[in-house]
Amino acid sequence: MATYVFQIRMRIDKHGELSNDAIKIIPCRISSRTDYNDMAPTPYTKDTSIEAVLKTLRSNGKKLEYAVQEYPLLWPDEE
DSSP, rough: OOOEEEEEEEEOTTTEEEEEEEEEEEESSSSSSSSSEEEEEEOOSSSSHHHHHHHHHHHTTTTSTTTOOOOSSGGGOOO
16 A cells, blocks of 8 residues: 655756756555545655655665665755
């Protein structure tokens, strides 16, 4: 029932060059309901649920050649 939303913030400079500015992870349930899947991802609010998603991402990321080192929950200017 757990998933996440991956957001990426891109920048285009005055020369038209595109760059990755930042990423953000939003840990979620795949549904807002518990009795059936209504296809409405719902952000977790409990720290334990958020940490469980992050733990899975960190564990699975170890198997990737180009793994993300951090999974920020906020944009850099929100911290």
